[in-house]
Amino acid sequence: MVTLRRVDKKRFKELTYPHLEFLYNVALKYSGNKYDAEDLVQETMVTAYSKFQQLRDDKSCRAWLFTILRNHFLKERKQLLRRPYLDDGSSYLDYIRDEKSSGFVDRIVEKDANKKLHRVLAKISEKFKSPLILYYMEEMTYQEIAEYLDIPIGTVMSRLARGKRYLKKGLLQPSSRKINKGKIVQMMGLVMQL
Amino acid sequence: MDCATFSSWLENRDTYDLSEADRAMKHAVQCAKCKDLLQKDEELDRFVAKMFQYEMMDKRMYGKIDRSLGESGRKRGIKGGLAAAVAMVAVVALFFAFTPSPGSFSSMDEFGRYIVQEHQNHGRITPLFEKIDNVEGWGRDNLHKSFKVNTLPAGNLKIVGGRICTIKDCEFAHLLYQDGKEIYSLFVVSEGEIGFNLEPGRMYSLTVAGVELHVWQKQKMVYALTS
Protein backbone atom coordinates (compact mmCIF):
# COMPACT_ATOMS: atom_id res chain seq x y z
CA MET A 1 0.00 0.00 0.00
CA VAL A 2 2.85 2.31 0.90
CA THR A 3 4.65 1.54 -2.34
CA LEU A 4 1.50 2.22 -4.29
CA ARG A 5 1.18 5.64 -2.66
CA ARG A 6 4.78 6.44 -3.55
CA VAL A 7 4.37 5.49 -7.19
CA ASP A 8 1.18 7.51 -7.29
CA LYS A 9 2.97 10.56 -6.02
CA LYS A 10 5.72 10.22 -8.57
CA ARG A 11 3.20 9.84 -11.36
CA PHE A 12 1.13 12.70 -9.97
CA LYS A 13 4.12 15.00 -10.05
CA GLU A 14 5.14 13.90 -13.54
CA LEU A 15 1.68 14.63 -14.85
CA THR A 16 0.85 17.80 -13.00
CA TYR A 17 4.09 19.73 -12.47
CA PRO A 18 4.44 20.68 -16.15
CA HIS A 19 1.21 22.64 -15.70
CA LEU A 20 2.26 24.59 -12.63
CA GLU A 21 3.34 27.70 -14.56
CA PHE A 22 0.00 27.67 -16.34
CA LEU A 23 -1.93 27.30 -13.08
CA TYR A 24 0.10 30.03 -11.44
CA ASN A 25 -0.56 32.46 -14.26
CA VAL A 26 -4.28 31.73 -14.31
CA ALA A 27 -4.30 32.22 -10.53
CA LEU A 28 -2.43 35.48 -10.94
CA LYS A 29 -5.07 36.79 -13.33
CA TYR A 30 -7.83 35.61 -11.02
CA SER A 31 -6.48 37.01 -7.79
CA GLY A 32 -4.37 39.93 -8.95
CA ASN A 33 -1.44 39.32 -6.63
CA LYS A 34 1.43 36.92 -6.23
CA TYR A 35 0.60 35.90 -2.68
CA ASP A 36 -2.97 34.81 -3.30
CA ALA A 37 -1.95 33.23 -6.60
CA GLU A 38 0.63 31.04 -4.84
CA ASP A 39 -1.91 30.02 -2.23
CA LEU A 40 -4.47 29.23 -4.86
CA VAL A 41 -2.03 26.99 -6.73
CA GLN A 42 -1.00 25.25 -3.54
CA GLU A 43 -4.62 24.61 -2.57
CA THR A 44 -5.31 23.35 -6.08
CA MET A 45 -2.44 20.89 -5.95
CA VAL A 46 -3.42 19.53 -2.54
CA THR A 47 -6.97 18.97 -3.74
CA ALA A 48 -5.77 17.46 -7.02
CA TYR A 49 -3.51 15.05 -5.17
CA SER A 50 -6.30 13.87 -2.93
CA LYS A 51 -8.58 13.35 -5.94
CA PHE A 52 -5.92 11.98 -8.25
CA GLN A 53 -7.77 8.72 -8.88
CA GLN A 54 -10.60 10.76 -10.39
CA LEU A 55 -8.42 11.81 -13.31
CA ARG A 56 -9.45 9.34 -16.00
CA ASP A 57 -7.43 10.53 -18.96
CA ASP A 58 -3.89 11.86 -18.67
CA LYS A 59 -4.46 14.13 -21.64
CA SER A 60 -7.14 16.06 -19.82
CA CYS A 61 -4.87 16.75 -16.84
CA ARG A 62 -4.43 20.44 -17.65
CA ALA A 63 -8.16 21.06 -17.98
CA TRP A 64 -8.80 19.02 -14.83
CA LEU A 65 -6.33 21.09 -12.81
CA PHE A 66 -7.77 24.27 -14.23
CA THR A 67 -11.25 23.26 -13.10
CA ILE A 68 -10.05 22.54 -9.57
CA LEU A 69 -8.29 25.90 -9.41
CA ARG A 70 -11.33 27.71 -10.74
CA ASN A 71 -13.56 26.02 -8.19
CA HIS A 72 -11.24 27.02 -5.38
CA PHE A 73 -11.26 30.58 -6.63
CA LEU A 74 -15.04 30.64 -6.88
CA LYS A 75 -15.53 29.09 -3.47
CA GLU A 76 -13.22 31.28 -1.45
CA ARG A 77 -12.63 34.49 -3.29
CA LYS A 78 -16.13 35.27 -4.43
CA GLN A 79 -16.81 37.42 -1.42
CA LEU A 80 -13.62 39.29 -2.17
CA LEU A 81 -14.85 40.42 -5.57
CA ARG A 82 -14.78 44.16 -5.46
CA ARG A 83 -17.53 46.34 -6.75
CA PRO A 84 -18.50 44.66 -10.02
CA TYR A 85 -18.15 46.34 -13.33
CA LEU A 86 -21.07 48.59 -14.15
CA ASP A 87 -21.74 48.91 -17.84
CA ASP A 88 -22.84 52.42 -18.73
CA GLY A 89 -23.54 51.35 -22.29
CA SER A 90 -20.90 53.53 -23.89
CA SER A 91 -18.45 52.05 -26.34
CA TYR A 92 -14.70 51.64 -25.83
CA LEU A 93 -14.32 52.51 -29.50
CA ASP A 94 -15.13 56.10 -28.57
CA TYR A 95 -11.80 56.28 -26.76
CA ILE A 96 -9.78 55.32 -29.81
CA ARG A 97 -11.82 56.79 -32.63
CA ASP A 98 -10.05 60.15 -32.61
CA GLU A 99 -6.60 58.90 -31.65
CA LYS A 100 -3.88 59.58 -34.18
CA SER A 101 -1.82 56.82 -35.80
CA SER A 102 -0.34 53.71 -34.23
CA GLY A 103 1.32 53.57 -30.84
CA PHE A 104 -1.73 55.18 -29.30
CA VAL A 105 -2.22 52.35 -26.81
CA ASP A 106 0.94 53.19 -24.91
CA ARG A 107 -0.17 56.81 -24.77
CA ILE A 108 -3.56 56.01 -23.30
CA VAL A 109 -2.83 53.06 -21.05
CA GLU A 110 -0.39 54.65 -18.65
CA LYS A 111 2.99 53.32 -17.70
CA ASP A 112 1.97 50.77 -15.14
CA ALA A 113 -0.24 48.81 -17.50
CA ASN A 114 0.08 45.60 -15.52
CA LYS A 115 -1.33 47.12 -12.36
CA LYS A 116 -4.12 48.62 -14.36
CA LEU A 117 -4.88 45.25 -15.93
CA HIS A 118 -5.24 43.67 -12.50
CA ARG A 119 -7.41 46.54 -11.33
CA VAL A 120 -9.72 46.16 -14.31
CA LEU A 121 -9.80 42.35 -14.09
CA ALA A 122 -10.73 42.57 -10.41
CA LYS A 123 -13.96 44.25 -11.39
CA ILE A 124 -14.90 41.75 -14.06
CA SER A 125 -16.82 38.75 -12.85
CA GLU A 126 -15.41 35.26 -13.30
CA LYS A 127 -17.99 34.52 -16.00
CA PHE A 128 -16.19 36.87 -18.34
CA LYS A 129 -12.74 36.65 -16.83
CA SER A 130 -12.16 32.94 -17.40
CA PRO A 131 -12.86 33.06 -21.17
CA LEU A 132 -10.63 36.15 -21.41
CA ILE A 133 -7.74 34.40 -19.68
CA LEU A 134 -8.00 31.29 -21.85
CA TYR A 135 -8.36 33.38 -25.01
CA TYR A 136 -5.58 35.89 -24.51
CA MET A 137 -3.14 33.94 -22.38
CA GLU A 138 -3.56 30.46 -23.86
CA GLU A 139 -4.71 31.53 -27.32
CA MET A 140 -7.46 28.93 -27.20
CA THR A 141 -10.20 28.62 -29.79
CA TYR A 142 -13.86 29.08 -28.88
CA GLN A 143 -14.26 25.31 -28.99
CA GLU A 144 -11.36 24.71 -26.59
CA ILE A 145 -12.65 27.36 -24.20
CA ALA A 146 -16.09 25.78 -24.31
CA GLU A 147 -14.59 22.43 -23.33
CA TYR A 148 -12.48 23.89 -20.51
CA LEU A 149 -15.38 25.79 -19.00
CA ASP A 150 -18.00 23.20 -19.89
CA ILE A 151 -20.35 25.74 -21.45
CA PRO A 152 -21.87 25.94 -24.97
CA ILE A 153 -19.74 27.54 -27.66
CA GLY A 154 -22.35 30.26 -28.25
CA THR A 155 -22.06 31.25 -24.61
CA VAL A 156 -18.27 31.42 -24.95
CA MET A 157 -18.63 33.76 -27.92
CA SER A 158 -21.00 36.17 -26.24
CA ARG A 159 -19.12 36.16 -22.92
CA LEU A 160 -15.87 36.74 -24.74
CA ALA A 161 -17.35 39.66 -26.67
CA ARG A 162 -18.67 41.25 -23.51
CA GLY A 163 -15.53 40.49 -21.55
CA LYS A 164 -13.35 42.08 -24.23
CA ARG A 165 -15.55 45.17 -24.21
CA TYR A 166 -15.32 45.53 -20.43
CA LEU A 167 -11.61 44.89 -20.45
CA LYS A 168 -10.77 47.27 -23.26
CA LYS A 169 -12.93 50.01 -21.89
CA GLY A 170 -11.47 49.59 -18.44
CA LEU A 171 -7.95 49.83 -19.83
CA LEU A 172 -8.69 52.87 -21.95
CA GLN A 173 -10.62 54.80 -19.32
CA PRO A 174 -8.41 57.23 -17.47
CA SER A 175 -8.16 56.21 -13.84
CA SER A 176 -10.58 58.31 -11.80
CA ARG A 177 -7.83 59.79 -9.66
CA LYS A 178 -6.25 61.28 -12.72
CA ILE A 179 -9.20 63.10 -14.21
CA ASN A 180 -10.85 64.23 -11.02
CA LYS A 181 -9.26 65.83 -8.05
CA GLY A 182 -10.88 66.95 -4.85
CA LYS A 183 -12.53 65.69 -1.76
CA ILE A 184 -15.82 64.51 -3.16
CA VAL A 185 -14.17 62.14 -5.57
CA GLN A 186 -11.83 60.86 -2.88
CA MET A 187 -14.82 60.08 -0.71
CA MET A 188 -16.49 58.30 -3.56
CA GLY A 189 -13.32 56.33 -4.01
CA LEU A 190 -13.58 55.22 -0.41
CA VAL A 191 -17.15 54.11 -0.88
CA MET A 192 -16.18 52.21 -3.98
CA GLN A 193 -13.51 50.35 -2.06
CA LEU A 194 -16.02 49.22 0.51
CA MET B 1 -23.08 48.06 -44.31
CA ASP B 2 -22.83 51.55 -42.82
CA CYS B 3 -20.33 52.94 -40.31
CA ALA B 4 -22.57 52.41 -37.27
CA THR B 5 -23.16 48.78 -38.15
CA PHE B 6 -19.43 48.39 -38.69
CA SER B 7 -18.66 49.69 -35.18
CA SER B 8 -21.20 47.38 -33.68
CA TRP B 9 -19.71 44.46 -35.60
CA LEU B 10 -16.23 45.42 -34.46
CA GLU B 11 -17.23 45.49 -30.81
CA ASN B 12 -18.99 42.14 -30.99
CA ARG B 13 -16.87 40.34 -33.52
CA ASP B 14 -16.81 37.14 -31.51
CA THR B 15 -20.56 36.70 -31.83
CA TYR B 16 -20.90 37.21 -35.59
CA ASP B 17 -20.41 34.63 -38.31
CA LEU B 18 -17.98 34.86 -41.19
CA SER B 19 -20.46 36.28 -43.70
CA GLU B 20 -20.89 39.33 -41.47
CA ALA B 21 -17.12 39.66 -41.28
CA ASP B 22 -17.00 39.63 -45.08
CA ARG B 23 -19.49 42.48 -45.27
CA ALA B 24 -17.54 44.42 -42.64
CA MET B 25 -14.26 43.99 -44.53
CA LYS B 26 -15.89 45.18 -47.71
CA HIS B 27 -17.01 48.31 -45.90
CA ALA B 28 -13.57 48.88 -44.40
CA VAL B 29 -11.96 48.76 -47.84
CA GLN B 30 -14.11 51.70 -48.96
CA CYS B 31 -14.27 53.64 -45.68
CA ALA B 32 -11.01 55.11 -44.40
CA LYS B 33 -12.45 55.93 -40.98
CA CYS B 34 -13.62 52.40 -40.30
CA LYS B 35 -10.42 50.90 -41.68
CA ASP B 36 -8.49 53.08 -39.25
CA LEU B 37 -10.74 52.03 -36.40
CA LEU B 38 -10.24 48.37 -37.26
CA GLN B 39 -6.47 48.76 -37.25
CA LYS B 40 -6.50 50.53 -33.93
CA ASP B 41 -8.72 47.88 -32.38
CA GLU B 42 -6.33 45.23 -33.60
CA GLU B 43 -3.43 47.13 -32.08
CA LEU B 44 -5.32 47.29 -28.82
CA ASP B 45 -5.98 43.57 -29.03
CA ARG B 46 -2.30 42.79 -29.50
CA PHE B 47 -1.50 44.99 -26.55
CA VAL B 48 -3.99 43.13 -24.36
CA ALA B 49 -2.58 39.78 -25.47
CA LYS B 50 0.89 40.98 -24.51
CA MET B 51 -0.31 41.91 -21.05
CA PHE B 52 -1.63 38.39 -20.58
CA GLN B 53 1.76 36.82 -21.19
CA TYR B 54 3.12 34.50 -18.51
CA GLU B 55 4.90 35.93 -15.53
CA MET B 56 7.64 33.96 -13.84
CA MET B 57 6.60 31.74 -10.98
CA ASP B 58 8.82 31.71 -7.90
CA LYS B 59 10.78 28.47 -8.21
CA ARG B 60 10.33 27.86 -4.50
CA MET B 61 6.74 26.95 -5.33
CA TYR B 62 7.89 23.48 -6.36
CA GLY B 63 9.30 22.90 -2.89
CA LYS B 64 6.23 24.34 -1.20
CA ILE B 65 3.95 22.06 -3.17
CA ASP B 66 6.21 19.07 -2.60
CA ARG B 67 5.90 19.68 1.08
CA SER B 68 2.14 20.14 1.12
CA LEU B 69 1.75 16.89 -0.83
CA GLY B 70 4.02 15.15 1.63
CA GLU B 71 1.89 16.35 4.49
CA SER B 72 -1.38 15.10 3.09
CA GLY B 73 0.26 11.83 2.11
CA ARG B 74 1.67 11.42 5.58
CA LYS B 75 -1.64 12.04 7.28
CA ARG B 76 -3.22 9.29 5.25
CA GLY B 77 -0.28 6.95 5.68
CA ILE B 78 -0.27 7.14 9.43
CA LYS B 79 -3.36 4.91 9.55
CA GLY B 80 -1.24 1.84 8.85
CA GLY B 81 1.54 0.76 11.19
CA LEU B 82 4.10 0.20 8.49
CA ALA B 83 3.20 3.47 6.85
CA ALA B 84 3.68 5.23 10.15
CA ALA B 85 7.14 3.77 10.45
CA VAL B 86 7.99 4.90 6.94
CA ALA B 87 6.64 8.33 7.74
CA MET B 88 8.79 8.49 10.87
CA VAL B 89 11.88 7.67 8.85
CA ALA B 90 10.88 10.36 6.37
CA VAL B 91 10.52 12.91 9.16
CA VAL B 92 13.90 12.03 10.59
CA ALA B 93 15.47 12.16 7.12
CA LEU B 94 13.94 15.58 6.57
CA PHE B 95 15.25 16.70 9.91
CA PHE B 96 18.80 15.90 8.92
CA ALA B 97 18.49 17.06 5.34
CA PHE B 98 17.31 20.43 6.50
CA THR B 99 20.27 22.77 6.75
CA PRO B 100 19.32 26.12 8.19
CA SER B 101 20.72 29.23 6.55
CA PRO B 102 21.57 31.41 9.53
CA GLY B 103 21.21 35.13 9.59
CA SER B 104 18.29 35.95 7.35
CA PHE B 105 17.36 39.16 9.12
CA SER B 106 19.71 41.99 9.94
CA SER B 107 17.69 43.51 12.76
CA MET B 108 14.54 43.35 14.81
CA ASP B 109 13.11 46.10 12.58
CA GLU B 110 13.59 44.11 9.43
CA PHE B 111 12.26 40.97 11.10
CA GLY B 112 9.19 42.92 12.24
CA ARG B 113 8.53 44.31 8.78
CA TYR B 114 8.57 40.88 7.18
CA ILE B 115 6.47 39.33 9.92
CA VAL B 116 3.78 41.98 9.72
CA GLN B 117 3.72 41.77 5.94
CA GLU B 118 3.31 38.02 6.17
CA HIS B 119 0.48 38.45 8.66
CA GLN B 120 -1.26 40.92 6.37
CA ASN B 121 -0.90 38.64 3.37
CA HIS B 122 -1.65 35.30 5.00
CA GLY B 123 -3.36 36.08 8.25
CA ARG B 124 -6.81 34.79 7.45
CA ILE B 125 -8.42 31.40 7.56
CA THR B 126 -7.91 29.57 4.27
CA PRO B 127 -7.85 25.83 3.55
CA LEU B 128 -4.05 25.91 3.55
CA PHE B 129 -4.14 26.27 7.30
CA GLU B 130 -4.38 22.82 8.81
CA LYS B 131 -6.64 22.31 11.80
CA ILE B 132 -4.51 21.76 14.85
CA ASP B 133 -5.45 19.91 18.01
CA ASN B 134 -2.04 19.55 19.49
CA VAL B 135 0.33 22.43 18.69
CA GLU B 136 3.44 20.65 19.94
CA GLY B 137 2.83 17.51 17.92
CA TRP B 138 2.03 19.53 14.86
CA GLY B 139 5.20 21.58 15.29
CA ARG B 140 7.33 18.46 15.59
CA ASP B 141 5.82 16.93 12.46
CA ASN B 142 5.88 20.04 10.33
CA LEU B 143 8.59 22.39 11.51
CA HIS B 144 10.68 19.44 12.72
CA LYS B 145 11.44 21.33 15.88
CA SER B 146 9.95 21.00 19.30
CA PHE B 147 8.41 24.09 20.77
CA LYS B 148 5.81 24.85 23.37
CA VAL B 149 3.15 27.50 23.30
CA ASN B 150 2.05 28.01 26.87
CA THR B 151 0.69 31.40 27.75
CA LEU B 152 0.47 34.06 25.09
CA PRO B 153 0.81 37.75 25.92
CA ALA B 154 -2.70 38.53 24.72
CA GLY B 155 -6.25 37.79 25.84
CA ASN B 156 -8.23 34.69 25.25
CA LEU B 157 -6.67 33.17 22.14
CA LYS B 158 -7.83 29.92 20.63
CA ILE B 159 -5.79 28.07 18.03
CA VAL B 160 -7.46 27.88 14.62
CA GLY B 161 -4.81 26.36 12.40
CA GLY B 162 -1.27 26.37 11.14
CA ARG B 163 0.91 26.10 8.10
CA ILE B 164 4.59 26.33 7.30
CA CYS B 165 5.56 29.58 5.59
CA THR B 166 8.87 30.61 4.14
CA ILE B 167 9.90 34.15 4.92
CA LYS B 168 13.25 35.28 3.51
CA ASP B 169 14.30 31.62 3.16
CA CYS B 170 13.49 30.85 6.82
CA GLU B 171 10.92 28.26 7.67
CA PHE B 172 8.33 29.54 10.11
CA ALA B 173 5.39 27.88 11.72
CA HIS B 174 2.59 30.32 10.98
CA LEU B 175 -0.15 29.69 13.52
CA LEU B 176 -3.52 31.42 13.52
CA TYR B 177 -5.30 32.25 16.72
CA GLN B 178 -8.74 33.69 17.17
CA ASP B 179 -10.31 35.90 19.78
CA GLY B 180 -13.87 36.67 18.80
CA LYS B 181 -13.66 38.10 15.32
CA GLU B 182 -10.03 39.06 15.59
CA ILE B 183 -7.39 36.85 13.94
CA TYR B 184 -3.87 36.80 15.35
CA SER B 185 -0.75 35.32 13.79
CA LEU B 186 1.85 33.61 15.90
CA PHE B 187 5.13 32.89 14.14
CA VAL B 188 7.60 30.38 15.51
CA VAL B 189 11.10 30.05 14.12
CA SER B 190 14.33 28.47 15.23
CA GLU B 191 16.63 30.97 16.95
CA GLY B 192 19.57 30.11 14.73
CA GLU B 193 17.79 31.22 11.59
CA ILE B 194 16.97 34.81 12.31
CA GLY B 195 20.44 36.29 12.52
CA PHE B 196 20.23 38.68 15.45
CA ASN B 197 20.22 38.14 19.17
CA LEU B 198 17.38 38.40 21.62
CA GLU B 199 17.68 38.49 25.36
CA PRO B 200 16.02 35.28 26.53
CA GLY B 201 12.93 35.89 28.61
CA ARG B 202 12.58 39.52 27.55
CA MET B 203 9.43 40.66 25.77
CA TYR B 204 10.05 42.99 22.84
CA SER B 205 7.18 45.13 21.57
CA LEU B 206 7.20 47.08 18.36
CA THR B 207 4.65 48.61 16.01
CA VAL B 208 4.95 48.13 12.28
CA ALA B 209 2.46 49.64 9.85
CA GLY B 210 -0.11 49.99 12.59
CA VAL B 211 0.26 46.39 13.73
CA GLU B 212 1.57 45.74 17.20
CA LEU B 213 4.08 42.94 17.43
CA HIS B 214 5.40 41.07 20.45
CA VAL B 215 8.61 39.13 20.04
CA TRP B 216 10.28 36.86 22.56
CA GLN B 217 12.65 33.95 22.79
CA LYS B 218 12.20 30.79 24.78
CA GLN B 219 14.60 27.88 24.73
CA LYS B 220 15.88 27.66 21.16
CA MET B 221 12.84 29.21 19.52
CA VAL B 222 11.79 32.74 18.67
CA TYR B 223 8.11 33.68 18.84
CA ALA B 224 6.34 36.66 17.29
CA LEU B 225 2.69 37.47 17.91
CA THR B 226 0.66 40.13 16.13
CA SER B 227 -2.12 41.97 17.90
Ligand SMILES: [Zn+2]
Ligand atom coordinates in the same frame (compact mmCIF):
# COMPACT_ATOMS: atom_id res chain seq x y z
ZN1 LIG C 1 -17.35 53.44 -42.19
Ligand SMILES: [Zn+2]
Ligand atom coordinates in the same frame (compact mmCIF):
# COMPACT_ATOMS: atom_id res chain seq x y z
ZN1 LIG D 1 2.08 32.64 6.30
